[in-house]
């Protein structure tokens with residue numbers, strides 16, 4: 001009996017020690033680099049100052065004086081954590097204030113803030129969808145929605161990435177009486193693509209489907225003052241639940257879900273990710289609240305973000321690089337194969353640019369890429385220098401830049 005148990009344990013050990021993904025990660029080593037200092041869009045890593053080209057800090061507010069001061073004051077007022085679930089002992093008035101402000105900003109009746117954007121997305125599907133429902137998702141949804149879909153036990157139906165004919169065909173095939181939920185990303189994090197919200201809500205109306213949009217990357221970026229993709233397409237009334245992250249434009253950590261009062265109250269009693277996890281740290285809630293106020297009073301950050309994005313795309317066009325037609329500040333540069341993406345990443349690193357390599361299965365096979373993201377903090381001079389660095393990297397893998 002004892003030796004049988006030993007064998008079981010060694011099977012687990014073998015699985016851990018033989019894991020191919022870990023081996024690949026350790027061979028190609030672009031991950032988990034430790035940053036020792038941050039200064040605007042500069043980070044120091046391995047003793048060198050580098051330009052950050054892959055942060056989701058679209059508006060550049062994590063070091064904004066008002067945001068930093070709000071977080072500092074909140075630590076002094078509330079301590080570093082409320083040490084408990086919102087449902088139990090963890091709710092602080094700063095959480096409630098943030099929720100009220102977010103709901104109003106997004107044009108929804110109510111909002112709930114949760115400890116991670118990932119859990120907000122996962123919990124929204126796991127909490128709403130049930131066995132017997134059809135949960136209809138784009139093939140490229142973020143893992144957080146995907147994991148929620150699996151937990152929910154609903155029938156998962158996938159349509160081709162942002163292909164509205166594929167979505168329409170799928171809906172037409174389903175039984176009329178089956179409850180339907182459509183879930184998409186607002187901006188797809190790897191592709192940078194925007195979801196076709198107008199057609200999605202049209203189809204949702206036709207088939208009486210409930211709609212969920214994960215706008216982690218659209219919030220702060222699109223719409224009036226950064227209200228997100230749903231506002232951008234004037235679809236606030238038509239999308240039932242907007243979920244998002246505090247960790248990107250809101251320069252904090254955590255997530256949110258916003259919808260009708262009845263829906264948010266339902267989530268507060270049924271979403272296990274809310275009930276069984278601690279509250280967002282009060283200082284993080286305070287930072288988000290301050291960032292939200294900055295978004296509404298300082299339009300220059302969103303304007304600068306888009307100016308930089310247009311400038312950067314022109315550089316990529318001149319080099320003839322494939323950025324998967326991303327129309328947003330989330331800009332993948334596709335190199336196709338792991339080794340090519342890796343050598344580009346390495347060359348950029350050596351030239352002082354911090355980027356992120358994303359490879360299959362995180363992206364479709366043949367689409368291995370370097371993910372870049374533009375921030376309001378970038379300067380044109382930095383973007384020009386990055387263009388030069390890309391040119392050098394392309395030459396290293398035998399790619400000829402289009403213009404020289």
Ligand SMILES: Cc1ncc(COP(=O)(O)O)c(C=O)c1O
Nearest residue numbers: 116117118142189216245247254
């Ligand atoms: C599309 C999308 N949804 C959700 C999340 C999760 O957000 P968070 O980092 O706040 O957990 C991410 C994270 O990058 C994301 O890209």
